[in-house]
Amino acid sequence: MEFEGMDDHEVVAALAEVHAVFDDLVEYGMDTSEIVGASDAVIDRMAAWQNVPAVPAAVREVLRLIGINPGRFQVAGDLNIAALSSGWKEIVLEFLDELPAGSDPISNRGHSLVIWDYQSSHAALIDGADLRDPDPKVWEISEGGDVTGHDSVTAFFRNRARVVKNMIDWDRKRSQ
Template sequence: MGNGSADARERVRNTFEKVVADGLRRESVAGASEEQIDAAAAAQGVDRLPEAVREVLRRVGARPGRWLAGSAFGIRLDGARAKRAARAVAGGALADPDGMFVLVEHQAYEYHVIDGADLGDDDPPVWLVVEGEGARRAWGSVTGWFAAESPDVARYRSRLRLMMEQRARRGRTDVPGWAHDLRADDEPDAGPDAGPDAG
C-alpha cells in the first residue's frame, strides 16, 4: 500500500481519536474484522474497497454506537438490497452505478455511496443519493464524510445534562440508553485496548 493508503488510514484514525477524546466511550463502538469487511464488499459485488472505507469499518463497522445513529451501516447493512435501491434512485449521475458501494442507508430513502468508478482511489468522494432528489457529490472524500458524520459528543453531553436536570425535578434518576455511550466529564478514556483495535 502506498502513502495514500497510509494517509487515508491516519485521517480516519485521527477523526476517531478526536471523538473519543471529546468523550465518546471507546468501548461503545466495535470495528469489523477483515473477513467481515470483505463479506460486506462481496455482498455488493465489489472486489476492492478504498483504504479509507476499510479503516472506517475497522473502527466502527460492527457496532457504530452514536456514529450514524438511526441508519443502517457497516456489517449490519443489507448491502445487496441497499445497492439495488440506491441504484434505482441515483439516475445517471454516477459514472458506474452498477459498481457503486453503499456505505449507509437511512430510512430506506437516503444513501451515502461511492461511485464504482472511484473504488480504486484510497479516499474517494462520497455521494448522497436521496429518493426524489437523485444523486450529488456531497463529500470530497471518505475521510471528510467520516468527520462530518461524527457524533457531536459536546451536543450529546449538553442534551444529557438538560435531560437529567429535568428528570431530577420529577424525581427520576434513570439515564437514557444512549448516554452509556458517553464518558462522564471526569472519566478517563479506557484506552485503545478497550475499543475497535482490541484483540
C-alpha cells in the same frame, strides 16, 4: 482485496485521517464501550454482496473501527456491515434512476459501493470507477433525488462525526 493498486502515501494519509476523526470523538466524550469493528473477512464479504472488486482504504478503516456495532454513530446513520447489503444497494441504485436525465454522478453503478444508510431514505455511495482511490469522493443520495457530493470518505466521516458530537452535547445538556 486489501489495498491493491493504491498509492502507499495516500493510503497512510487516509488511515491517519480516519483515526484522527475517531480519536477526536473519543476525546470529545464518545463512549466506545459498545463499538465493535469488522474484520477484513467480514468487510470482504460485504464487498462481495455488493459486487465490489475493491474497498477503498478509508472505507475499510472506518468499518474496521465501527463496522459491526457503531455505538453512538448509529444516530448519524448506519455505517455498519448489516445495513450494507446487496438488497440495500439495489434500492440505492433505484434512487439514482429517479434523478433527472444527465444528472447521475455515478459512472460505474454495477461496482459502486454503498457505505451508509439513513432511515432507508438516504444513502452514500462511491462510484465503482473510484474504488482504487484510497479516499474517494462520496455521493449522498436521497430517495427524493437530492444529490450531495463529499470530497472524500474522510470528509463524509468527519461530517457524520459532527452529528455524533451534537448528540453528545445534547446528552450533556439534558443531564445538567
